[in-house]
Amino acid sequence: MPVEPLSRPRIVAAAIDLIEREGADAISMRRIAADLGVGVMSLYNHVPNKAALLDAVAETVLSGIEFTDDPDADWTERVRMQARAFRQIAHHYPRCTMVVVSRQLQSPAGLLPVERALATLRSVGFDGEEAVRILRMFIAYIVGSLLREVGVTPTFAPVHHSQVDIEKVDPVLFPETRSLAAELGACDHEAEFEFGTELLIQAIAGRLARRKR
Amino acid sequence: MPVEPLSRPRIVAAAIDLIEREGADAISMRRIAADLGVGVMSLYNHVPNKAALLDAVAETVLSGIEFTDDPDADWTERVRMQARAFRQIAHHYPRCTMVVVSRQLQSPAGLLPVERALATLRSVGFDGEEAVRILRMFIAYIVGSLLREVGVTPTFAPVHHSQVDIEKVDPVLFPETRSLAAELGACDHEAEFEFGTELLIQAIAGRLARRKR
DNA sequence: AGCGTGGCACGTACGGTGTACGTCCGTCAA
DNA sequence: TTGACGGACGTACACCGTACGTGCCACGCT
Numbered sequence: 001m002p003v004e005p006l007s008r009p010r011i012v013a014a015a016i017d018l019i020e021r022e023g024a025d026a027i028s029m030r031r032i033a034a035d036l037g038v039g040v041m042s043l044y045n046h047v048p049n050k051a052a053l054l055d056a057v058a059e060t061v062l063s064g065i066e067f068t069d070d071p072d073a074d075w076t077e078r079v080r081m082q083a084r085a086f087r088q089i090a091h092h093y094p095r096c097t098m099v100v101v102s103r104q105l106q107s108p109a110g111l112l113p114v115e116r117a118l119a120t121l122r123s124v125g126f127d128g129e130e131a132v133r134i135l136r137m138f139i140a141y142i143v144g145s146l147l148r149e150v151g152v153t154p155t156f157a158p159v160h161h162s163q164v165d166i167e168k169v170d171p172v173l174f175p176e177t178r179s180l181a182a183e184l185g186a187c188d189h190e191a192e193f194e195f196g197t198e199l200l201i202q203a204i205a206g207r208l209a210r211r212k213r
Numbered sequence: 214m215p216v217e218p219l220s221r222p223r224i225v226a227a228a229i230d231l232i233e234r235e236g237a238d239a240i241s242m243r244r245i246a247a248d249l250g251v252g253v254m255s256l257y258n259h260v261p262n263k264a265a266l267l268d269a270v271a272e273t274v275l276s277g278i279e280f281t282d283d284p285d286a287d288w289t290e291r292v293r294m295q296a297r298a299f300r301q302i303a304h305h306y307p308r309c310t311m312v313v314v315s316r317q318l319q320s321p322a323g324l325l326p327v328e329r330a331l332a333t334l335r336s337v338g339f340d341g342e343e344a345v346r347i348l349r350m351f352i353a354y355i356v357g358s359l360l361r362e363v364g365v366t367p368t369f370a371p372v373h374h375s376q377v378d379i380e381k382v383d384p385v386l387f388p389e390t391r392s393l394a395a396e397l398g399a400c401d402h403e404a405e406f407e408f409g410t411e412l413l414i415q416a417i418a419g420r421l422a423r424r425k426r
Numbered sequence: 427a428g429c430g431t432g433g434c435a436c437g438t439a440c441g442g443t444g445t446a447c448g449t450c451c452g453t454c455a456a
Numbered sequence: 457t458t459g460a461c462g463g464a465c466g467t468a469c470a471c472c473g474t475a476c477g478t479g480c481c482a483c484g485c486t
């Protein structure tokens with residue numbers, strides 16, 4: 001029985017699989033090894049330590065994003081597509097999202113999207129400094145959005161409790177919060193994400209217009 | 214010698230202190246107890262478990278934000294102030310920031326800022342649904358910004374290496390990234406944050422104008 | 427005064443974790 | 457044939473969260 005030889009990619013894949021199945025807290029070298037039907041210490045022949053493994057997980061997830069960039073499309077559409085591509089992470093690997101955003105990886109895995117985004121921004125007339133600033137703002141927004149999206153599901157979503165029992169909040173201290181309970185309780189992540197993306201694009205467009213004037 | 218009696222606030226304070234001194238990874242019930250000069254299990258008389266302790270840390274840090282809201286000021290200025298208030302977290306408790314954003318707490322600690330922000334937004338003419346959307350977008354941006362700001366300091370900042378050795382990136386595959394190396398390498402977090410905040414405010418203002426028309 | 431009683435500090439113990447180190451074995455080069 | 461070497465694995469250690477039991481002390485009641 002020629003079992004697949006142990007390898008770094010196989011270990012990383014098992015780790016991702018485990019995180020998606022049982023959550024990021026459940027991950028341990030022993031569990032991964034068990035899932036692979038292998039001794040714990042064998043992992044260390046391919047991965048220096050657990051932190052590096054998690055970095056590899058983040059890198060793998062990140063590099064799995066499908067960026068389809070159409071250079072002929074309107075720049076607003078291109079920005080939209082790139083933003084949506086990032087959000088795919090939260091869809092394909094919801095439980096891994098926290099891992100991805102919480103470790104800053106210093107590998108070229110994240111460079112391709114950066115390059116694409118900078119190219120897009122510069123092609124519409126922003127200078128380098130401004131392109132970088134805008135990119136950073138976009139990334140911040142996207143990261144924050146992903147965190148909201150996956151944070152709402154801690155491990156298993158309970159039935160459906162909004163963050164606070166709305167009955168408990170004092171209507172005189174928090175009138176707005178109370179009257180907007182319905183809106184605050186529900187959250188269509190996709191609509192929310194699109195709304196913010198459009199707002200950002202409009203802001204950028206406005207800045208661009210002012211700049212060209 | 215009447216030692217201060219053990220109490221939940223004292224435990225939480227010790228936890229925050231430990232995190233700030235040694236990083237979020239270093240925290241353990243045993244270390245906290247040792248810092249307080251107390252047996253480990255004594256902690257459990259005041260805190261049900263470690264997760265609850267971390268929630269309490271998040272809540273305490275969050276409720277420590279100084280929100281000064283001037284109802285007479287321009288709404289743009291009020292939004293600015295509230296955004297900056299959040300960013301104080303990253304200044305006062307840099308190592309705790311990850312803890313704060315990574316646990317979704319279901320306590321009224323985060324309600325005050327929400328209430329203020331909603332009130333501000335509604336006072337300038339947004340309806341409830343839109344106010345909530347805008348607030349969510351702002352929070353996403355702020356959270357993402359804070360993560361960038363503190364993520365740059367993993368544990369101890371090395372000398373000063375930008376995320377990638379710029380020499381290593383291929384200039385033909387990543388021309389923009391390469392040519393903007395200087396801009397990408399340096400990051401004035403305050404300026405960056407202000408830039409994004411202003412852009413967001415402008416976007417909101419634009420939306421408001423369109424809405425009133 | 428005597429006597430519960432309940433809260434709190436604490437020790438011990440158990441199952442789990444990351445990983446340093448040593449051992450064994452299969453493969454391949456000389 | 458032999459030597460070296462890389463990879464799989466077992467053992468061991470320090471540390472983790474926390475369930476459980478024990479003892480102390482301050483209090484309210486009779």
